[in-house]
Amino acid sequence: MTDRDSCIALNMISGIGFVRFTALEKHFGSAGQAAGKSVRDYAGVPGISASVAEGLASADWQRMADAEKELADRTGVRILTLYDDAYPEILRQLYDPPLCLYVRGRLPRFPGRSLAIVGSRRMSRYGEGMTRAIAADAAAAGWCVVSGLAYGVDTVAHRTIVDCGGVTVAVLGGGLLHVHPQENVPLAQDIVRTDGAVVSEFPMDFPVSRTSFPRRNRIIAALTPGTLVVEAGVKSGALLTARAALEIGREVFAVPGQATNELARGCHQLIRDGAVLTECFEDISRQLDASYQPGLLPEEAFRDKAAVPYAPESVSDLDPVLAEVLKCIPGSGASVEELAEQTGMDTARLAAALMQLEFKFLIKRGADLLYRPER
Secondary structure, three states: OOHHHHHHHHHHOOOOOHHHHHHHHHHHOOOHHHOOOOHHHHHOOOOOOHHHHHHHHHOOHHHHHHHHHHHHHHOOOEEEEOOOOOOOHHHHHOOOOOOEEEEEEOOOOOOOOEEEEEOOOOOOHHHHHHHHHHHHHHHHOOOEEEEOOOOOHHHHHHHHHHHOOOOEEEEOOOOOOOOOOHHHHHHHHHHHHOOOEEEEOOOOOOOOOOOHHHHHHHHHHHHOOEEEEOOOOOOOHHHHHHHHHHHOOOEEEEOOOOOOOHHHHHHHHHHHOOOEEOOOHHHHHHHOOOOOOOOOOOHHHHHHHHOOOOOOOOHHHOOHHHHHHHHOOOOOOEOHHHHHHHHOOOHHHHHHHHHHHHHOOOEEEOOOOOEEEOO
């Protein structure tokens, strides 16, 4: 078994992170040679508990890796492992870098001219306005913006960059078959259309969970030289991203707000702790030693890049299950319930199929929650 396939398989086995991956690699000589051992063999590796050893021994590593690669290929996703040259070098600096990075779209070269923008899911109009203003100036200056595709500040940051013809990267808290929230699937499509990327360290079908978001946050912080927090309460997940940035030596920026606004207290705490008080994008670019002037890149350059059409994938190349679902979707639209009845599929499997079709730009979901053909 190759080291690369072993890396993909280990990323899918519960309880395995970079520390245990490294221990296995060191104990057996390579990741590939760690496959197919007994429970007793795995239990002898430092840091491997009895339950993890049983999981390693019972898993069919090659079958798992092959199935995952096939699923990724069918959905237009690249899997970058620690053994791949295209794996972002900046992530290797983490004490626990992701074993794999799943990428749909075009991943920019990091860190480059890039900025993470995060904040509250319940932003105020002021927070929305500040997010739009700073993100728009970042796009005008040719910076890539990284965020988490969540409601609120994340969504506004991504949408602003897309609308300005810039490049943005969304880091998910689940597998690429589980874009969360689902309402942002069209936004994720637009990010890919405009030369950005949607990425995750989790296997394709890994569900979103409360514990997966902190892991997502450290990748957002690691990809860029600076993280901006627009609005955040004192217990906001955005503060976890800021702390992750500080732990790895990145700059943290915070937008001040009204003293009586609960959503400003997290930002004020960050400023008291040394974050750069930020009123405009120039505060960020100056701190990161990057020259900036409003309108640094001509609008025509963005217009030309954004105008390149994204070609939907060929229906003839579809997986038979996806082709069957697509065939059942009329031009007038159909609900999930109607499609479940027509296809005989359970809701979870059908939802995954619909999401794959959306990412292939073959269907779209309207405001009425009905699915229709894209063309």
